[in-house]
Amino acid sequence: MIQLLLIIPIIGSLLILPIQENSIKNENKMKTIALSTSLINLLISILLWVAFDTSTSEYQFIYEFNKLSFCHFNVGIDGISLYYVLLTTFITPIAILSNYKNIYKNIKYFLISFLILETLQIAVFVVLDLFLFYIFFESVLPVLFIIIVVYGSGENRIRSALLFFLYTLAGSLFMLLAILHIYSNVGSTDFQLISLSEISLQSQKILWLAFFLAFAVKTPLWPLTGWLYRAHADSPLAGSILLAGTILKFATYGYLRVLINFLPDASNYFGPLVQTIAIVTLIYSSLATIIQQDTKSLIAYSSIAHMSVVILGIFSNTIQGIEGAILLSLAHGFVSPALFICVGGVIYERTGTRIIQYIRGLVTYMPVFTILFFIFTLCNTGIPLSLNFLGEQLSLIGIWEKSPIISALGATGIVLSACYSVYLYNRISYGVYSPHLKPYIDITRQEFNLLIALLIPTIVLGILPNVILYSIHLPVSTLLYY
Amino acid sequence: MYLSILILPLLGSIVSGLMGRKIGVSGSHIITCTCLILSSILASVAFYEVGICGSPLSIHLNSWIDSEFLSISWEFLFDQLTDCSMFIPVLYISSLIHIFSTDYMSEDPHNQRFFSYLSLFTFFMLLLVSGANYFVMFVGWEGIGVVSYLLINFWFTRLQANKAAILALTMNRVGDMGLSIGFFALFALFGSIDYATVFSLAPFMNETAITIIGLLLLTGAMAKSAQIPLHSWLPGSMEGPTPVSALIHAATLVTAGLYLLVRSSPLLEYSSTALLVITLVGASTAFFAATCGLVQNDLKRIIAFSTISQLGYMVMAVGLSQYNVALMHVVNHAFFKALLFLGAGAVIHSFADQQDVRRFGGLINFLPFTYTCMLVGSLSLLATPYLTAFYSKDLIIELAYAQYSFSGTYAFILGSLTAGLTAFYSFRLISLVFLTVPNGSRNAYLNAHEANLAVIIPLFILALFSIFFGFVFSDLFVGIGSDFFANSLFIHPNNISIIEAEFSLPIFIKLLPAILSLFGASLAILLYHYTPNFVIELTDNSIGRKIYTFLNGKYLFDVVYNNYIISGGLHLGYMISKVLDRGVIELVGPYGLSNTLTNTGINIGKLDTGVVTTYSLYITLGLLSLLFLVFAPILIDTSLFSEIRLVIIYLAALVLVLSPSLK
Incomplete structure (x- = not known):
């Protein structure tokens, strides 16, 4: 079922791709396809929710793809990721609808980018592999960059998009290093394997800081908030909706899935630091x-x-x-x-x-x-x-x-x-x-x-x-x- | 039946608010009034069942939050406190105000909206008093705050109304913050926020913890019940329509804080410190508001300050552990204050919407019925013997003395003084509005008229209550040995002082408030009716003017808030946004980084000057430094540390030599 969630938006965007963007009729056709694709996805995710077994904390609906030697792709959800997936499938049709009538140029690629974004976002929440998590965590950046630059409204949108890109990328670099370190120690980046292996407190601390930096940019925590209000102010409405609705939740999900789950000792150790930063952020930003x-x-x-x-x-x-x-x-x-x-x-x-x-x-x-x-x-x-x-x-x-x-x-x-x-x-x-x-x-x-x-x-x-x-x-x- | 008491006002509100266009103005009047009156009748039945027959009940609807051992339900509790002391005044007065408003608001284009708000407000108030845990109570608590924002803002084009509404909401949120922290503390201490669990465990808990919780609950109550220093929203909120003032600021909203304290009586009783603070806050507020009320010139503001002052009495009574007396005063106050507000509304309406008391005068001949009502209300407020408030207000002052303690004496002195001041400003109002020579415009007098039946009936009923309610119900509420409140209130046996108050006080102490009231009332009539020139001379010197400004400016609380706290917060916000977020962080972060990289590139590019001598200099320098690097360790036999130092010196020298070319 999860693979359906991931594939359907891509099918939708492939359907949109050959349509010529020359008449209102065609435009309406593209919009209808995009909307119905995202709605189908919403329906499937609701079915997923219905079929979800609440009596276990294990990953469910696991799907492993390892037919190709160089590609190992496994997905699954548990109670935490389920609601973020639902949120994504719920917000995407709303984002598409919110800019339904006021994008006049390049509507085709606008719709396609939102469908692709849906896939990428769902993938962030469902993958069971740290490296894939990193890939999808980063993969939304280029798409959003394009959305802000091409469809945004502000005069400074290029700078805003750049800042958004650079901030997130700079933070994530450390995450990549941390993932490589985990891989070299554990021998795998699979979630379940990592959670089973013991990481010493000393290296947990360093890993924790690296992950935290990446998520703190995304949350965002002060003083790394500079990109957020610019990106919001200059992106089109649908972009803002996605940014606020789901993309900020990557960080929440990341904290729960990676920091608390894999690095519990360090999370405990750094608790006071996080609380202080959060309080400073709360009061300053308010x-x-x-x-x-x-x-x-x-x-x-x-x-x-x-x-x-x-x-x-x-x-x-x-x-x-x-x-x-x-x-x-x-x-x-x-x-x-x-x-x-x-x-x-x-x-x-x-x-x-x-x-x-x-x-x-x-x-x-x-x-x-x-x-x-x-x-x-x-x-x-x-x-x-x-x-x-x-x-x-x-x-x-x-x-x-x-x-x-x-x-x-x-x-x-x-x-x-x-x-x-x-x-x-x-x-x-x-x-x-x-x-x-x-x-x-x-x-x-x-x-x-x-x-x-x-x-x-x-x-x-x-x-x-x-x-x-x-x-x-x-x-x-x-x-x-x- | 019990749930329909709650639901009926909500239904009325939804119908009137969302389907206002379909049902029309009179439809909205009929539906909301009917719902309210039905609800009041049911509440009367509930009063019989719960209060008289003594059979409290609770209704469990559904689980709300279920997270580990935090378990909160949608549960409602109908006991003597909820049913008798809150449902009856809230619903009766709300129904009367609905009826009053059908006439008062009849010329407003937004009748449906108004009635929807009124009913919604009533619903949230009922929810507040009937919740069986702190969270359900908090739903009503926040609900009345929001609806009061809407009601104060009812005439939304007026800037003053906007400001007052924002002030009311934000100031109430300060209390909500305190209350929320109180909930966290309650949960941490008791593991539950159900009334039943918390109250039954309270005796076994650490007193310090209970004190902290009590003070946090007091913060919430201070904001809702307009106690110092969170009182300043209430006078401002008189910008709303008069029925709103009557509903919110007399009978219901402001008593929510009191209800919270009274409901938490089993908790507060175990913390003498919290009780002491409550007493001091209440007594100070009573005195403060009465002195401010002396010199206000807006008809409604005078009554508003009177409300704050009376709320001070109630809080004081809570601090003295006399919860049943506080409740009696809540109920009594609801009746006579609603009467005063509605009377004021009738006066304002019939006199060309004038609100400045200095522009009235001589209305006794034009509005005899309204005058009678206002007089009854004022006399009741004065605690004239055998009128309603006598049975509670006078008793509170006596009980204060009967504590024979510092806080009790403090409360007694301020309470007695306040009684005198109350009499003064009440009769100043009566005298200026009804008795003195006419000061208004001729046109206003020509058009002055008694209002019609929809106004007279509520006024009449409220006047009856203001006269007789205390006499009839005082034994039930505050009689010695009355077990009317059963388990819904708890007074620690050590804190019961009603017997001392009844039998041990010297006669002079007993009579002091009455004497002061009489003195104040006579003085007001004398000053404003017979020797108005003397009053003018009194303030016509520098000291008099200063005192007048100080009192009229409400002890300059607003000045402090606006000039220091709020502007300080805004300034800090500005600093954070402009200096930090878009300044320092920008300079150090993205902008600074890109700038540095660009500049460095440009500067390095500048080294390439194209002049041969420069290149020869570079070559020489390079060669020298290479030689230096190679031979330095041999020439100077040093350890690793000094080597690094050498390298640093070398690099610094390099920068120094090259720096001219960098420019």
């Missing part, structure tokens, strides 16, 4: 968020703050903390794309600006949009009944056991997130309608459906998180360090 003037970079900055709470949860070494971190990263995967659709899609398409100060009083003409925007703003602040709330609270409950001070400092995010989110919402939506804006139509049916599609899982899982929790209890409990 304070910096408040003064952002670009709506998209404001939301990008707020992602940094949320991801640092995720880090706190992951390194709490408690079941609550790790489960909370997984919940929060999923919640962030729903809410952040939704906010990007709100400000980068709905508002930007109508007003043509992303500067907060230019927009005022949208509620006068766009009441329905404002309601949805308000709900997502609240979810972003971690309001109860949303998945974000549970994630945040569980993460902080988890970290309390390690250090109450860190937990209390982490809770400042509750105040700060309210400050910037409500400032953004209030500034844009309320007040007298700005005389420099034309009367705009309320959100279209398509935008409405997109937002609702993101809202439903946030709220439903916020009320019944056990749907997810039941299947991650076992894999999470194997991550604990005694």
Whole structure:
């Protein structure tokens, strides 16, 4: 089943490839193919979820490809990766739909790159081999680079794309070295073999730092955050959605799968360091968020703050903390794309600006949009009944056991997130309608459906998180360090 | 039945909010009011079952979070505290405010939205008081915060409303932060955040830990119940429509903090430190708000400060361990404060939307009914004997003295003074609005009229409650030996002081608050009605003006917050964003790196000058250094360390020699 997930998007992009990009009819055909491919993938992943056995912490649906002598490719999922796969297959159709109507040039390659990205992202979460993990972890870079440069909107997009590329690549170099070291010692890069082998604390520490650097760039943790808000601000909407929704989750997944799983002693040893960095990131980026003037970079900055709470949860070494971190990263995967659709899609398409100060009083003409925007703003602040709330609270409950001070400092995010989110919402939506804006139509049916599609899982899982929790209890409990 | 009490307001809200266009204005009125009234009737039945018959119950719906030993359920608890002390005032007052609003908001174009918000607010309030663990309570807690943001922001085009709403939300979030940390601590200590588990284990726990938890819960309560120093959102939030002020700031939202403290009574009772802090905070707040209320000129703001002051009394009562008295005051206060707010709303509405008390006067002849209601409300607020508040407010002051302790005496002195001040500002309001010479415009007087039935009925009912409720129910709530609250409240046997309060106080102490109230009220009427010139002269000198500015500026709390805390935070954010993120990190990181590489390339390129003498210099230097490198170890017989030093010296010399050509 997993191989289907990986192959279908590629088949879809191959189907799109021969179509000529000359008429509206053809364009619609390509869009339909891309969308239906990603929807089929979503369906398959849901079937995967249904068939998933929650009573074991082992990898399931394992598929090994070793027919060719030089190629050994094995995939499988467990409770942790299952939800990231689901998130990817869920976000991809939304990303495709969000730029359905406003890409006028090169739509073909736009769609193809998103389908390929879907395959690559799913591959990151399902491969059971450290080296393949590295390859796919890096492989999204060129595609996203192209998306930002070709389809982006900002004037500085080339520099942004370059920064994004360089930051991630520079961090990952160390990961590659670490993987080579592991390979030379263990003799394999297979996940299960690595987790069985003993690595001495001394080398664990060095390996840990190398992996951590790669993931810290991706998370991102301060001071390696420079690429995030630029890449978000200058990429097209769909790119932002993917970046916030799934690509930031590579790091979360990496922490869980590699650092905690393979290097437990070092993770424990470096726990205080990580907590300090996460707290610094949380408070600094929250304070910096408040003064952002670009709506998209404001939301990008707020992602940094949320991801640092995720880090706190992951390194709490408690079941609550790790489960909370997984919940929060999923919640962030729903809410952040939704906010990007709100400000980068709905508002930007109508007003043509992303500067907060230019927009005022949208509620006068766009009441329905404002309601949805308000709900997502609240979810972003971690309001109860949303998945974000549970994630945040569980993460902080988890970290309390390690250090109450860190937990209390982490809770400042509750105040700060309210400050910037409500400032953004209030500034844009309320007040007298700005005389420099034309009367705009309320959100279209398509935008409405997109937002609702993101809202439903946030709220439903916020009320019944056990749907997810039941299947991650076992894999999470194997991550604990005694 | 119990769950339908909760669900009905939500249904009303959904119908009115999401289908407002279909059902129309009157449809929305009918549906929301019907839902609320039905819910109130059911709550009355529940009051009979739970309160009178004494049969509390809990309803377990579903598991919410299940993670290792953290197990939280969607569970609701209907006991005496929930049902009698919170459901009744919340639902009754909410229903009356719904009815009042049908007239008050009738000219507003957003009726459906307004009623949807009102009902939603009621729903969250009910959720708050009926949750059986701290997390379910927190859902309601945050819900009322959000809906109050929406309600304060109801007239969203007004900048003042926007500011007040943001302030209310963010300041409440400060409390939420404290409360959240409290939950973490609770979970770490008890392994559960169910009321039942936590309260039954509280006696066996470390007192310091309980103190910390108690103080964290107090932080949450301080923000919601507007205690110093987290009070400043409440006066500002008077920017919302008047029914909102009545609903949020009199009866319901602000009592949420009180509810939290009262609900946590089995916890707080085991920490005398937390109780001491609570007493001090409450007493100080009561006095502070009363002094601010003396010199406010906005009709609603005066009542808002009165609310903060009364909340101070309630918190003080909690600190004195007299939870049932605090609850009695919550209920009483809900009735008479709602009456005052709705009366104020009626005055404002009938007098050309004027809110400045200096521009009223002589309305007693125009609005006799409203005047009566306001007078009843004010007298009740003053704790005039046998009116409602007498049975709680007076008792709180007496109980404070009966502690015979430092904190008790502190609370007693401030409480008595506050009683005098309360009388003063209440009668200042009555006197300025209704009694003195007319100060408004002629047109406003010509159009002044009593409101219609939808306003009169709620006012009348609330006035009845303000007069009789205390007399009828005081024995049930605060009577000596009443076991009405059964297990829902816990007062440690050492802390019970009602008997001392009833029988041991000197008669002078008992009468002191009443005397001060009488004095304050008479002084207010005298000053503002008979000798207004004297009041003007009083502040017409430098000291008077300074005191006036200080009090009118609410002890300059806002100035401190705005100039130091908030601007400091923004400045820090600016520094981080501009100086660190886009400055230093950029210079050291990507920009600096690319810059350095480019410059180095350019500089090395510059070495290639094309002049033969330069090349001969390079060759000579190269040769010299090579010779040096080869022979240095022989010439100077040294160890490895000094060799490295030599190499460094050599490299430095090389750079020094070449540096002219690098430019």
